[in-house]
Amino acid sequence: MxxxxxxxxxxxxxxxxxxxxxxxxxxxxxxxxxxxxxxxxxxxxxxxxxxxxxxxxxxxxxxxxxxxxxxxxxxxxxxxxDLGPHDLAIHRAVVASWAPDTVETVSRAELERRAGRRLAGEDVDRLAAMNVVTRDGESYRVDCGLLRLAVRLLDVPLSQETILAARTVLTGHARAAAHELSDLLRQAVAERDTRDVKSLSAHMHPLVVQALLTTFQRSLKEELRQWLDGAADREAPSGGTAAPGAGSRGTPSG
Missing domain, CATH: 1.10.1660.10 (Multidrug-efflux Transporter Regulator; Chain: A; Domain 2)
Structure with a gap:
């Protein structure tokens, strides 16, 4: 490397x-x-x-x-x-997605240990706004499955309002997708034995999560590519000449 x-x-x-x-x-x-x-x-x-x-x-x-x-x-x-940092972060997200859905009550020192960094009062307030941390007297109730993701969001250069709005969008679409997929699976196994249904669910769960993550990642890449291409087109001088050696998109120059 x-x-x-x-x-x-x-x-x-x-x-x-x-x-x-x-x-x-x-x-x-x-x-x-x-x-x-x-x-x-x-x-x-x-x-x-x-x-x-x-x-x-x-x-x-x-x-x-x-x-x-x-x-x-x-x-x-x-x-x-040669896997780059972006793809490694995706792998990390997959691993983190299997974190248990648990809430624990911890001290401030333990909260910082689990966060992997010192937390200023403003940091704790932002974690609380994301519903990841709740003050409980001198202690803190922590959603352990979301803590590490929320801590990383502390360094993202976006306003708290934007982050919360993004969370609302993601949660809404994720629940809708989960509901529709559940309906499809229920219809597919309606006549099967309960044990078969449980076995199918156990096999389908990781496959569905991987499929959703991969599909969303590719869709997001395409959206960002179109956004950046559009921004580049808007910034290009109107009526200007192309850079030396550059042809039209998809057409070799020369």
Whole structure:
């Protein structure tokens, strides 16, 4: 794994801090082959990039879900070696989607430990606005399945209103899709034995989740591509000439 010369690099201390782990943990994962070695720069200082951070966060998520190091190693071996940070984040989202739907009451110190970072009062207020954290006297009731996602949203440069509106859109469409798919499955197995229905449900659940995630990811990529293409067209000078060597879209120049 190499770092992009144009992207900022991290020292091992900075990488550990960003991921909410210790330097010792980073080195341990490196010795186990779970994390690729850093790029060695001047004065023999190791430099880590976004791919290292994304892979480290994926490892931590799998650890959080109770996977053993051996199971994590098997999973990582199946992934392409050149997988970028975006695709690693998608894998992490899939792993996180199986987090148990549990609410626990924890102290402020435990809340920060699980969040993997220190939380300012404003951070806790934003987590509360997302219905992930609820104050309970001196303690906090935490939706453990959503905590890590919500903490990552704290660093997204969007207003709280936009994030909550996006959550409403996603929740509404997800529930509608789940309802329609459930109706289809109920009709397909209406005449079957209860044990067969349970067995089918157990097999279909992960397949449906993967299908929904893959379909949504591709749809979102297409929407973003059209948005960016439209923005580029609007910014192009009207009546201007194309860049040297550039032909019309889909047509070779020359």
């Amino acid at each position: 190499t770092t992009d010369p144009g992207e900022p690099t991290l020292t091992i201390d900075e990488l550990a801090a960003r991921a909410g782990v210790t330097v010792r943990t980073v080195r341990f994962y490196g010795t186990k082959g779970l994390l690729p070695p850093p790029v060695i720069g001047p004065r023999r200082v190791g430099h880590y990039g976004r791919e290292h951070l994304a892979r480290l966060e994926l490892i931590e998520e799998m650890q959080h879900q109770g996977m053993t190091l051996a199971a994590i190693e098997r999973h990582l071996r199946q992934l392409p070696a």
